[in-house]
Amino acid sequence: MFTEAIEKILADLCTPTRVRAVEEGGDATLLWNALQDSGFLELLTPEAQDGAGLTLESLLPIFTAFGRYALPVPAAQSIAARALLRDCPTGMLTLAGSAWRQADGSLCAPQVAFGLLADFALVNLQGELLLLDCHLARRQSMGVHGSQCATLFWPAESVGKAIGNNGEEVRVFHAAIHAATIAGAMERVLDMTLEYCNDRVQFGKAIGKFQAVQHQLSVMAEQVAASRIAAELAFSAALQVPQLLPAAIAKARTSMAVPQVSAIAHALFGAIGITEELDLQLFTRRLHEWRISEGSESYWNGIVGQAFLDQPGTCASHFVRHVALTQPA
Known part of the structure; x- marks a missing residue:
């Protein structure tokens, strides 16, 4: 029910034209207000606090939908923030999974998703939870075309005390959010590529009929399916916050798929595939950005690998199916 309602809002308001407009500095208020006023930011909030009280499993199709539409506002991050912090301020909230103190006492949060747009950030400072006002921070754009990601610098006097x-x-x-949105965006990229290969005619037949192209499409489909399954792992618990190992496996596996899926899509589209006018780049740019956000596959594979080595005598399939799902976050 919630997924269908959100999909309708996204289909009406989160069009490629609007995504481009927000990327170019346009107003994101209409889209944000539609999601906020409909109550969809409170999906993880308990029913006793006027929320929907959903579990992670129910959220997965919603987060993948955000990826399929290249949603240019931090809705997923705001939903998560409300699960981690009951008393949230009004406005766009984002998440910063790693931050550190600099020599002068200021705080740096690198490559914050939607750092250019967010009003507030929920920040992890070496295990401490901070809620910081983004308007007090210096926002340093990543310099990538259309990206809303930024590194944020807060002066020491604006940081305050930890709240958890x-x-x-x-x-x-x-x-886990990035794993879900990567899976959703890759589904959209695969659909676009299949449609193009079925419509583009060369030598008297659709290029999708050529065996070499079919092989590339099958590789794409394999990577997309594996990514969706991995994302499901991160959101399989009847909890409000993902567990560490399932999230690590999901982020590593989806990030690993990004270079191959994006490269095949652009190759099959040919010369048109690198143009700004084609909607494909709205998704592949995000895929590459989400791949490295909160750590690439190398970082998360390291966490999974160490956990596996800590279980001597356990085979990999048993580890993924049983051990990884029972380890605390």
């Missing part, structure tokens, strides 16, 4: 000791949950939850 569950900061690591920010990093884990954000990794």
Whole structure:
């Protein structure tokens, strides 16, 4: 029910034209207000607090939909923030899974998703949970065309005290969100590529009929399916916050798929595939950005690998199916 309602809003308001407009500095208020006024930012909030009280499993199709539409506002991050912090301020909230103090006492949060747009950030500072006003920070754009990601610098006097000791949950939850949105965006990229290959005619037949192209499409489909399954792992628990190992597996596996899926899509589209006018780049740019956000596959594979080595005598399939799903976050 919630997924269908959100999909309708996204189909009406989150068009490629609007995504481009927001990327170019246009107003994101209409889209944000539609999601906020409909109550969809409170999906993880308990029913006793006027929320929907959903579990992670129910959220997966919603987060993948955000990826399929290249949603240019931090709705997923705001939903997660409300699960991690009950008393949230009004406005766009994002997550910063890692931050550190600099020599002068200021705080740096690198490559914050939607850092150019967000009003507030829920920040993990070495395990401490901070809620910071983004308007007090210096926002440094990443310099990538259309990206809303930014590194944020808060002066020491604006940081304040920690509001909790569950900061690591920010990093884990954000990794799971990126896994879901990567899976959704790759589904959209695959659909676009299949449609193009069935419509584009060369030598008297659709290029999708050529065996070499079919092989490339099958590789894409394999990577997209594996990514969806991995994302499901991160959102399989009847909890409100993802567990560490399932989230790590999901983020690593989806990030690993990004270079291959994006490269095949652009190759099959040919010369048109690199143009700004084609909607494909709205998704592949985000895929590459989400791949490295909160750590690439190398970082998360390291966490999974160490956990596996800590279970001597356990085979990989048993580890994924049983051990990874029972380890605490």
